[in-house]
Amino acid sequence: MVVIVVKLPKKVKIGFMRYNVEYPVVFEDDSTTAGLHFGVFGSIQVSKISSNGLHEVFHGIDLIFCCDALSENTVEKISKAWIQVIADNDLFIKDENKYPKEVKIGPFKYAVSIGHNDFKGTIGDVVSAHNSEQLCLKVATRNGKEFHPIYVKSNFMHVLFCAIIASYSIEAHADDVKNFNWKIFSNGVYQVFFENNLEELIKAHF
Numbered sequence: 001m002v003v004i005v006v007k008l009p010k011k012v013k014i015g016f017m018r019y020n021v022e023y024p025v026v027f028e029d030d031s032t033t034a035g036l037h038f039g040v041f042g043s044i045q046v047s048k049i050s051s052n053g054l055h056e057v058f059h060g061i062d063l064i065f066c067c068d069a070l071s072e073n074t075v076e077k078i079s080k081a082w083i084q085v086i087a088d089n090d091l092f093i094k095d096e097n098k099y100p101k102e103v104k105i106g107p108f109k110y111a112v113s114i115g116h117n118d119f120k121g122t123i124g125d126v127v128s129a130h131n132s133e134q135l136c137l138k139v140a141t142r143n144g145k146e147f148h149p150i151y152v153k154s155n156f157m158h159v160l161f162c163a164i165i166a167s168y169s170i171e172a173h174a175d176d177v178k179n180f181n182w183k184i185f186s187n188g189v190y191q192v193f194f195e196n197n198l199e200e201l202i203k204a205h206f
């Protein structure tokens, strides 16, 4: 049996906001509450009964980067999917020059192709693309100058997110779509995981 352990930081930076994380919290009025996110107070509370400690952090990313566009159900799906992907892979989020050779997303394995010569599909002018078996990053230049490695890594995080959405059949709820953009959300995920070292706090134990 695989057990995924998510340790929580005491503080978390989400965009410009600074959150305090309280864990474990006992919610007296409703013992089934797994956690609460209070954007206006910069406060995240997580119950000791929570099976998904980062769920509230993803509410924070949604609020700060995407105007609180996502439904509860979508936040739950996205946070669980990211936790699996972080637990089962080494994404080298803190090292913009390093990439995994392949990424396991749910039951699927995607090869990571840097440079686009062996990518099965068209990539054109864009920096990243994916199909059902590959994540591809183009080594892009403009006016003879290479793109900044952090910018390229943010595109890896985005194309990874696109593959996560496809693998887990996640859809932004119809009411949310007008304010919602997956690229902006994935920029938020990259910033939050990078600045708070969250990748180190999620581990799968076999």
Ligand SMILES: [Zn+2]
Residues within 6 Å of the ligand: 055, 059, 072, 075
């Ligand atoms: Zn929630």
